Amino acid sequence: MNVLVVLPSVLTVPHLEVIAAARTLGSVTALVVGDPDLAMLARHGVPRVLVPEMPPTTEPAAVADAAVAAVEASRPDAVLLVSSFAGKAVAGRLAVLLDCGAVTDVTGLRVEDGVVVASKPVLQGSWATECAVTRGPAVIAVRPTAFEAREEPGGTPEVVTLPVTPGAAARAVTVEAREARPASGRPPLEEARVVVAGGRGTDGDFTLVEELADALGGAVGATRVATDEGWIDHAAQIGQTGVTISPRLYVGLGISGAIHHTAALQGAETIVVVNSDPDARIFGMADFGVVGDLREVLPTAIAALRGT
Amino acid sequence: MAGGRLVRGEDDVLNELDEYAVEAAVALAESLGGTVTAVTMGPSDADDALRRALQMGADDALHVADDALAGADVGVTARVLAAAVRHLEEGGPIDLVVTGMATMDSLTSMLPDALAAALGLPALTLAAEVECDGTRARITRTIGDHTEVLSAPLPLLLSVTDQANEPRIPNFAAMKAARRRTVRTVGLAALGLDDVRPATAVLTAVPRPPRAPGTIISDTGDGGARLAAFLRERLA
Numbered sequence: 001m002n003v004l005v006v007l008p009s010v011l012t013v014p015h016l017e018v019i020a021a022a023r024t025l026g027s028v029t030a031l032v033v034g035d036p037d038l039a040m041l042a043r044h045g046v047p048r049v050l051v052p053e054m055p056p057t058t059e060p061a062a063v064a065d066a067a068v069a070a071v072e073a074s075r076p077d078a079v080l081l082v083s084s085f086a087g088k089a090v091a092g093r094l095a096v097l098l099d100c101g102a103v104t105d106v107t108g109l110r111v112e113d114g115v116v117v118a119s120k121p122v123l124q125g126s127w128a129t130e131c132a133v134t135r136g137p138a139v140i141a142v143r144p145t146a147f148e149a150r151e152e153p154g155g156t157p158e159v160v161t162l163p164v165t166p167g168a169a170a171r172a173v174t175v176e177a178r179e180a181r182p183a184s185g186r187p188p189l190e191e192a193r194v195v196v197a198g199g200r201g202t203d204g205d206f207t208l209v210e211e212l213a214d215a216l217g218g219a220v221g222a223t224r225v226a227t228d229e230g231w232i233d234h235a236a237q238i239g240q241t242g243v244t245i246s247p248r249l250y251v252g253l254g255i256s257g258a259i260h261h262t263a264a265l266q267g268a269e270t271i272v273v274v275n276s277d278p279d280a281r282i283f284g285m286a287d288f289g290v291v292g293d294l295r296e297v298l299p300t301a302i303a304a305l306r307g308t
Numbered sequence: 309m310a311g312g313r314l315v316r317g318e319d320d321v322l323n324e325l326d327e328y329a330v331e332a333a334v335a336l337a338e339s340l341g342g343t344v345t346a347v348t349m350g351p352s353d354a355d356d357a358l359r360r361a362l363q364m365g366a367d368d369a370l371h372v373a374d375d376a377l378a379g380a381d382v383g384v385t386a387r388v389l390a391a392a393v394r395h396l397e398e399g400g401p402i403d404l405v406v407t408g409m410a411t412m413d414s415l416t417s418m419l420p421d422a423l424a425a426a427l428g429l430p431a432l433t434l435a436a437e438v439e440c441d442g443t444r445a446r447i448t449r450t451i452g453d454h455t456e457v458l459s460a461p462l463p464l465l466l467s468v469t470d471q472a473n474e475p476r477i478p479n480f481a482a483m484k485a486a487r488r489r490t491v492r493t494v495g496l497a498a499l500g501l502d503d504v505r506p507a508t509a510v511l512t513a514v515p516r517p518p519r520a521p522g523t524i525i526s527d528t529g530d531g532g533a534r535l536a537a538f539l540r541e542r543l544a
Binding site for chain 2: 064091100104122134173270272
């Protein structure tokens with residue numbers, strides 16, 4: 001099976017996970033919109049790289065136009081990308097432009113009689129489904145942390161340039177400003193293996209949430225209440241209108257467990273909760289929970305974790 | 309908006325996120341002039357979603373209902389909604405197609421971009437702030453670890469997040485006015501569509517086993533130490 005992986009120039013862990021997922025299906029070609037990191041691609045077993053001749057962009061419309069050109073050039077059976085907001089946007093466009101099937105939030109992949117079958121959790125993670133792409137190429141947006149990145153050192157990839165003219169709709173969008181948010185030094189929420197989140201029970205003070213996250217090497221998240229109150233940046237929101245996470249370990253602090261929030265953390269392997277309200281709904285899904293005051297429980301826990 | 313109209317698309321019930329789209333469309337029509345048509349596709353109970361949109365200030369509503377739409381995937385949904393927009397354009401040009409940010413059921417956020425691709429329109433998606441002067445729209449959004457300001461000329465597709473506005477709660481007068489407005493229902497044939505075979509098929513759907521009950525302790529002084537011990541064990 002031939003697989004095309006859609007990547008940006010700067011590769012992060014989720015991109016390497018998608019490359020690993022692609023390698024389980026067959027031979028991999030990467031489309032890199034921008035300047036390709038050939039050393040990293042070689043280390044992860046990518047033998048062939050398509051580079052579109054167009055200005056570097058992250059705009060889904062332009063990336064999708066480049067991906068259509070790459071599909072025409074390499075005729076893949078599957079197109080893989082990261083299931084981020086931007087990746088899902090590109091996937092939706094490809095479903096229309098290539099008249100094919102697209103599946104997002106994919107956590108598992110297999111091939112049955114030449115047909116790509118994707119596993120994905122639905123309905124707030126309460127159901128596990130398998131979805132076959134009956135009309136290809138199969139466009140698959142892979143959820144971060146679902147696959148393990150794996151090095152497979154190979155030679156320097158062959159680079160093929162691809163003439164691409166983004167469509168009029170893509171060119172009509174002007175990026176007037178683009179600013180990276182200040183780096184926190186913590187892993188991005190979507191791809192973090194450990195997430196510590198705070199809610200109403202923090203009363204607006206995220207110091208202990210951040211200290212515990214740092215002691216565990218994790219990312220900091222929050223509920224909608226906390227972001228709406230302005231206690232922490234909106235980008236930290238875990239929920240149906242925020243980020244969906246699937247960490248190995250989730251720690252919820254002062255969080256009641258509204259469905260808006262818990263729907264987005266069903267992918268968490270282990271759930272740990274501290275809340276002063278013993279009736280908080282989130283205790284129902286906890287592997288380990290402490291009924292207690294955050295200000296009493298956390299300083300001891302943080303000190304103990306730092307001491308190791 | 310110069311005799312134009314605003315159309316919003318959505319699928320299935322008017323979920324919480326779609327209310328932000330209706331609010332954005334109605335507010336823009338109020339400030340710039342023009343009308344709002346609410347559009348949905350789905351089974352007959354999707355009608356309730358359109359009623360809600362009418363109560364919030366939409367001028368009329370179009371419901372695409374057809375038995376052939378069962379099992380519609382993102383590609384089919386986008387093509388059908390695009391055909392509905394084209395159908396509405398027979399009555400005059402449409403300046404803005406406004407959608408919510410995702411469907412609540414499977415958190416699929418593919419639709420706004422898929423619809424923009426099907427219509428061949430520029431897309432300004434995931435807007436947390438929207439400005440529009442009637443010829444051009446500008447949005448601010450946070451996507452991944454970047455904050456961006458984007459703009460494009462009308463006509464275009466706009467998708468809004470729950471940060472974009474505060475959806476109005478219809479008052480009695482608005483509810484009463486909505487009762488006088490009608491929901492038009494059309495099938496696929498009226499939109500000139502016949503082949504709407506989805507490109508994906510759900511093979512299996514099984515409920516996940518509930519999580520095994522966990523250990524819940526009350527802090528009697530050693531809660532912090534026991535928490536640290538559990539976390540250390542799980543990270544080992």
